[in-house]
Amino acid sequence: MSLAEITARIRAAETEAGRSPGTTELIAVSKVQPLERVEAVLQEGHRVFGENRVQEAAGKWPGLQDTHGACSLHLLGPLQSNKARQAMELFQVIHSLDRPKLAKAFARLAQETGACPDLFIQVNTGEEPQKAGVLPADLDAFVAECRGMDLPLVGLMCIPPVEEEASLHFALLAKMAARNGLEGLSMGMSGDFEKAISFGATHVRVGSAIFGERVPG
Numbered sequence: 299m300s301l302a303e304i305t306a307r308i309r310a311a312e313t314e315a316g317r318s319p320g321t322t323e324l325i326a327v328s329k330v331q332p333l334e335r336v337e338a339v340l341q342e343g344h345r346v347f348g349e350n351r352v353q354e355a356a357g358k359w360p361g362l363q364d365t366h367g368a369c370s371l372h373l374l375g376p377l378q379s380n381k382a383r384q385a386m387e388l389f390q391v392i393h394s395l396d397r398p399k400l401a402k403a404f405a406r407l408a409q410e411t412g413a414c415p416d417l418f419i420q421v422n423t424g425e426e427p428q429k430a431g432v433l434p435a436d437l438d439a440f441v442a443e444c445r446g447m448d449l450p451l452v453g454l455m456c457i458p459p460v461e462e463e464a465s466l467h468f469a470l471l472a473k474m475a476a477r478n479g480l481e482g483l484s485m486g487m488s489g490d491f492e493k494a495i496s497f498g499a500t501h502v503r504v505g506s507a508i509f510g511e512r513v514p515g
């Protein structure tokens with residue numbers, strides 16, 4: 299689907315939900331896509347991209363930005379604290395803050411450099427053992443801990459379990475964000491971004507619907 303079609307569907311979903319057009323940020327998820335597909339989307343003028351891995355992003359985005367100009371880069375995948383410095387140099391926004399050790403790494407780096415990416419806390423709303431994210435019951439304490447470190451927290455992120463109704467998870471994430479005074483809601487992917495917008499998503503992460511199926515390897 300073209301970028302223009304996705305954008306039109308986002309605008310329609312905003313209107314349907316009684317929201318102002320333009321209140322949802324589209325993150326084009328370019329992980330493992332061939333470079334020419336990414337360049338095509340850059341040529342259409344899009345400048346907000348998401349990646350899953352620091353290493354992969356570090357291999358392509360400095361060059362792409364040299365050619366096409368600065369982009370807003372969002373890290374969506376799990377992050378080891380020993381890669382926090384590299385992540386911070388590359389990404390403007392991190393969606394996968396999920397534990398105190400990583401929060402402390404960012405707090406130290408922020409002290410040292412005077413800068414820090416915007417941070418979303420990933421919440422494991424489905425309480426899936428294999429999935430990253432803070433458990434819902436631990437969220438409020440973790441938010442308070444991050445605020446105690448003066449971190450720039452902007453919102454919450456979730457990836458609903460594939461076999462469950464996503465709406466329940468979007469509603470839960472919105473409720474937890476409101477309770478904690480957080481405005482950002484990073485939720486919704488290719489299959490459910492319109493639904494996520496109806497539950498208040500401020501950032502949708504859309505990969506395959508824009509770029510086509512990911513080519514493995």
Ligand SMILES: *Cc1c(COP(=O)(O)O)cnc(C)c1O
Pocket residue numbers: 327329350374375457487488489503504505506507
């Ligand atoms: C890959 C990925 C996406 C995009 O998934 P699509 O189904 O291709 O839109 C969104 N969020 C995260 C965290 C991802 O890893």
